[in-house]
Amino acid sequence: MSNCGKIDSVKIFIEKTTTDYKKWDLGESPWFPWFRGEPSSDTPLVPKLFRKKYQDDYYENRLIQHFRMRAMAYGKTPHRDETDLWLFLAQHVGLPTRLLDWTEGSLIALYFALLEKEPIVWMLNPFELNRLSVPEEKSGRSYNIYALTWYSPEDKRIRNIGSENLNAAWRDDQGGLDLPVAIPPTYVHPRIPAQRSCFTVHGKKKESLCDLISGKDIIKKYVIDGTKSKGMLDELRTLGVSRATLFPELNGLAKDLTELFRPDLQ
Numbered sequence: 001m002s003n004c005g006k007i008d009s010v011k012i013f014i015e016k017t018t019t020d021y022k023k024w025d026l027g028e029s030p031w032f033p034w035f036r037g038e039p040s041s042d043t044p045l046v047p048k049l050f051r052k053k054y055q056d057d058y059y060e061n062r063l064i065q066h067f068r069m070r071a072m073a074y075g076k077t078p079h080r081d082e083t084d085l086w087l088f089l090a091q092h093v094g095l096p097t098r099l100l101d102w103t104e105g106s107l108i109a110l111y112f113a114l115l116e117k118e119p120i121v122w123m124l125n126p127f128e129l130n131r132l133s134v135p136e137e138k139s140g141r142s143y144n145i146y147a148l149t150w151y152s153p154e155d156k157r158i159r160n161i162g163s164e165n166l167n168a169a170w171r172d173d174q175g176g177l178d179l180p181v182a183i184p185p186t187y188v189h190p191r192i193p194a195q196r197s198c199f200t201v202h203g204k205k206k207e208s209l210c211d212l213i214s215g216k217d218i219i220k221k222y223v224i225d226g227t228k229s230k231g232m233l234d235e236l237r238t239l240g241v242s243r244a245t246l247f248p249e250l251n252g253l254a255k256d257l258t259e260l261f262r263p264d265l266q
Contacts, residue, residue, distance in 0.1 A: 006225040010110070010235040013222065017106050017123055020220050024125050034102040034124045034182065034198055037113025040223075045122060045209035047202055049096040060098065061172050067095055078188060084149040084166050088185045091199065092192060098169055100180075100209070102126075104196040107241050110224070114233050119224035124209075126182030126198070128218045133161050133177050147183045165203040176203035179212055194248045 007013045021033045038044065043051060049060055067090050071077050078085035091099040102124060103109050113119035127145060134144045147162035161181050168176035180200040187193050205212055213219060224232075236242070244256035258265055 006223050008225040008228040008232075010107070010232055010239070013110055013121070013224070014106065016222060017121075017220075021123060021125075024128075024217070026125070026127065032104060033106075034104060034126050035106045035109030036100065036102045036122045036124070037109040037111065037116075038120055038122070039113075039116035040118035040120050043208055044120065044221075045100060045219075046207070047096075047098050047100050049098055050202060050206040060169055063095060064090055064097070064169060083170050084163070085186055085188045087166055087169060087201075088192070088199070089188050092189045092197070098165065098202045099199045100202070101195075102182075102198045102200060104198060105241075107236055107239060108195055108246060111233070111236050111241050111246065113224055114226075114229045114236075116226075118226055119229065121222040121224060123220040123222070124182070124200070125218045126200075128216070129180065129182050129200070129213065130161060132213070132216070132218075133179050133181060147181050149183055150186070165201040168203060173204075178204050180209055190248050191246070195246050 007016065017033075017035075024033070026032070036045070049063075064086065068077075068080070068086050071089070078089065087097055087099060091097045091101065106121070106123070109121050110119075113121045130145050130147055144158075144161050148160075149162040149166060151160055151162065161177060162183050165176045165181050166183075168174060180202045182198065182200050184198050185192055191197070200209065202209075210219065242256050243259065244253045246252065247255075
């Protein structure tokens with residue numbers, strides 16, 4: 001799963017991830033790999049809501065119901081019944097949910113990883129992850145492989161895996177699939193397109209995604225040399241990846257300029 005040695009430059013990171021994802025041979029799939037940057041952890045790739053310190057009393061339904069009740073006072077929100085959009089929005093503004101953030105941009109994931117003391121970047125084959133939940137659909141052209149959350153098949157015997165795990169969040173954890181599902185989100189918040197965001201959504205099993213797909217060639221791990229973070233962040237800035245581009249709001253601009261001109265005030 002892991003690459004050999006620590007990565008200490010943007011150039012090497014690009015070379016390693018590109019080499020690895022080409023080995024997956026995604027063919028004509030419109031999906032490229034997804035990436036996630038996070039700190040090194042003994043429970044990697046677990047949604048915040050299901051991490052050990054919250055696991056016994058995470059009150060998922062209470063959280064999202066109260067978020068939906070009160071969020072309308074703060075600006076534009078989805079229609080009350082668009083429960084998938086509510087979860088996308090809640091995740092992006094920081095509410096603990098069963099979603100994990102991913103991005104289609106490898107350098108975006110690298111940026112977020114470099115903000116941590118012990119940075120890790122993960123690369124996921126979302127297409128093959130979803131195939132584990134619908135193994136009978138071999139063609140790879142099904143809406144289920146692409147997991148559209150709003151699609152309702154005419155044949156009611158077919159389960160839309162894009163909705164199964166999301167719906168469980170609103171039903172006191174009833175239903176859902178065993179494995180997480182990879183879903184491309186509706187753009188309901190400005191940060192979602194800016195960060196090229198996508199999500200995996202956990203279902204019945206709350207363990208690390210790494211453990212749930214152990215033995216499958218679906219995920220890769222890249223250990224980044226944290227002592228080189230400053231230089232790599234400078235490289236990313238020249239490539240157009242910075243806080244202001246990823247958080248297209250005034251506070252993102254303010255933090256970006258502070259990092260540039262007065263890093264001692266961070």
